[in-house]
Amino acid sequence: MRQPVFALHAASVHFGHPARAVRALSEVSLQIHAGERVALVGANGCGKSTLLRLLHGLLPSTAGRFEPDPALRQAMLFQKPHLMRLSVQANVALGLWLQGTAWGQAKALALAALAKVGLIDLAQRNARQLSGGQQQRVAMARAWALQPQVLLLDEPTASLDPTTTDRVVALLQSIKAEGVAMLAIFHHPELVDRLADRVVTLTPPVSAAELLEPIAS
Template structure:
């Protein structure tokens, strides 16, 4: 049996004073293994972003156990990337430099990463002057340059136009393919995107995992309707 890259055991995340705490995640138990493409779905406020931040070490668990691998290389992309007021190349090189790569080598590796996402011609442009889709591709180049084993994405195409969404989706798919494929964990409201990119779907509601199924069973199998009615209504667009 493969060792999981992430293992959560009744992990919870609460915000606020203990007496009036808001439960963002409640007793979540799951494992994610190398090579999986895991989509997190559910209504706004269901806990998708909190779970991603917990996996990335940006939030501590309030209760239960989370067992991250300290040697795991991982990167996270947000819906709107934060870019410095620097050139595109420098934005990508900066992450490498912060990890200890010499600046000259970091700049060379940044160009290779920009070529990977089709932006090498814009290497010297101010990153903040790019379109939303281009900025997200810069963020993806920055992540790819770090050679992570796991890529976490929080609604990475939600604010993009259809053409930019297709470009970013194609890159995500490419990053998760091939002999050195990254493990993907991504949150999305776009169920078409989930069908295209995911191999497994986790449905959350009020901070709890109510369904965890292969993508085929989540969208087309009778198992969903019979055993996970809340997720079934969500897929049908009937969730109140």
């Protein structure tokens, strides 16, 4: 039996003052195992992005139990990646440097990652001058360069044209072949079929009427 890289037990996330809090995620129990590829689906507002941010340590759980592994190497790819006003190469190298890699080595590893995503010719370009699809591929190179055991993906093909979507999917398939566990939000069934081993469906935690009632502290 593979060991879980993530384990949540009735985990919830609430926003706002306790007396008037809104449930963004309600009592989710979930395990993701090493090497597993899971698609996260559900209607808007059901907590998919909140769940990814909880798993990545960007949000605390309000209730329940979340058992993160401090030694786990993980990376997250956001729907709209944030890139610094630096070269493409420096944007990728920066994450490695922050993890303790010497700057010279980080730059060399960044070039290898850019080669993987087909952007090595743009290594010295200002990252913010690239197209949306190119920026998404830079963000993917930055994530892959960290050699994560788990990759969290928040709609990685949102707002991309079909050609760029195919390129991103091909990159994700190559990462999948390397045994990296993935938890990804997808809205297109075709992407679920191509990239996922298992599907997890989230439903909205509360109705609109329930949002008017305070959550018991």
